[in-house]
Amino acid sequence: MQRKDLLGLEGVSRSEIEEILQTAVQMKKILLSGNKKTPHLQGKSVVTLFYENSTRTRVSFDLACKYLSAASSNVSASSSSVSKGETLLDTARTLDRMEVDILVMRHPMGGAPHLMAKHVKAGVINAGDGMHEHPTQALLDIMTIQEKMGPLDGMKIAIAGDILHSRVARSNIYGMSAMGAEVHIAAPQTMMPYGIEQLGAKVDRTIDEAVDGANVIMGLRIQKERQSAGLFPSIREYHKFFGIDERRVALADKDVLIMHPGPVNRGAEISSMVMAADNCVIDEQVTNGVAIRMALLFMLTRANN
Numbered sequence: 001m002q003r004k005d006l007l008g009l010e011g012v013s014r015s016e017i018e019e020i021l022q023t024a025v026q027m028k029k030i031l032l033s034g035n036k037k038t039p040h041l042q043g044k045s046v047v048t049l050f051y052e053n054s055t056r057t058r059v060s061f062d063l064a065c066k067y068l069s070a071a072s073s074n075v076s077a078s079s080s081s082v083s084k085g086e087t088l089l090d091t092a093r094t095l096d097r098m099e100v101d102i103l104v105m106r107h108p109m110g111g112a113p114h115l116m117a118k119h120v121k122a123g124v125i126n127a128g129d130g131m132h133e134h135p136t137q138a139l140l141d142i143m144t145i146q147e148k149m150g151p152l153d154g155m156k157i158a159i160a161g162d163i164l165h166s167r168v169a170r171s172n173i174y175g176m177s178a179m180g181a182e183v184h185i186a187a188p189q190t191m192m193p194y195g196i197e198q199l200g201a202k203v204d205r206t207i208d209e210a211v212d213g214a215n216v217i218m219g220l221r222i223q224k225e226r227q228s229a230g231l232f233p234s235i236r237e238y239h240k241f242f243g244i245d246e247r248r249v250a251l252a253d254k255d256v257l258i259m260h261p262g263p264v265n266r267g268a269e270i271s272s273m274v275m276a277a278d279n280c281v282i283d284e285q286v287t288n289g290v291a292i293r294m295a296l297l298f299m300l301t302r303a304n305n
């Protein structure tokens with residue numbers, strides 16, 4: 001891989017995605033080996049800079065650093081000089097001067113990691129920028145599908161829910177399409193962004209249409225923190241018209257995989273029954289998230305040498 005940063009999956013080629021996935025498969029072996037300590041990142045340093053809440057993304061980057069022997073440090077906006085009024089670029093330059101090799105960044109504004117990447121020597125990984133992209137999540141999603149069902153070529157993948165606010169949906173539309181899948185999306189009209197089909201997805205009118213014969217169904221969280229108000233009348237009604245329940249799963253292919261990036265609003269975007277079924281791979285997604293982040297940290301530090 002010949003790049004300084006990973007800011008999104010837009011424009012990332014199939015061969016580059018495949019190289020990341022192959023490395024992640026090796027990293028997963030380390031992760032599951034019972035002896036999770038290797039020198040892959042020895043002598044390297046990583047800072048995770050989170051301006052938004054996170055559990056799995058942040059912890060998985062943090063553990064990935066520790067398993068591969070990097071020196072790592074976490075910064076969160078509420079406990080840093082950001083809350084004293086420092087600008088994003090001044091924070092970035094300060095960290096850069098500490099000889100940080102990789103900056104992992106989550107920010108509520110789309111484009112913030114891109115701005116950062118232009119001004120620092122360190123490699124920048126986008127861990128979610130506003131409603132724009134979340135490339136490491138899409139890579140772990142693709143890895144999970146490939147692990148369970150082989151190559152994505154010709155698969156029908158249905159992504160349902162709050163597409164408007166979802167960086168996960170955007171990165172997956174780019175990544176899954178690059179891997180040969182046909183991505184169908186469904187959302188209440190108030191949560192469907194105008195022109196999204198230009199990214200390569202097929203927009204369906206109803207969730208029943210999107211899940212019909214699908215090989216994968218991915219639910220998305222209703223992102224209440226990004227909604228002003230009134231995009232749907234009630235959780236009950238949302239679940240009835242757009243939730244993933246057993247009736248809808250029955251419309252899909254008999255070997256369908258059920259996915260969700262988490263955190264889940266149980267009973268809203270996905271029912272507890274569906275979450276408990278054997279074909280629901282939310283837990284595997286979490287494990288693969290660590291493997292993908294181990295792979296990327298390793299590949300980017302090597303490329304930046």
Ligand code: NCD
Nearest residue numbers: 056057128134221261262263
């Ligand atoms: C996603 C995110 O932060 O965009 N979560 C995650 O990284 N696992 C999706 C979400 O918050 O709904």
